[in-house]
Amino acid sequence: MLVIVQRVIAGWLADQVGVDHASAQCGAVTLIQRFxxxxxxxxxxxxxxLDGVY
Structure with a gap:
């Protein structure tokens, strides 16, 4: 599930910048809270x- 969320957000950021999804690099830190x-x-x-695509 986490991979799907990260791919969707990274794809949206790449679309906003106008960069190809394969060459876009995004940064994120995720904490999973279970309880x-x-x-x-x-x-x-x-x-x-990160607020940007590299």
Whole structure:
């Protein structure tokens, strides 16, 4: 699931810049949080993306 989310966001960034998807390089840091504050199962991502495509 994480790979799909990263590909979609990287593709969107490449489209915004007008660069070919194969040559676009994006940067991101992702933390996967599995539990909520009440120790309930709540899988979600915290993502930080660089503002640009290189």
């Amino acid at each position: 909520g504050s009440a120790l309930n199962l709540n899988v979600h991502f915290h993502m930080l993306w």
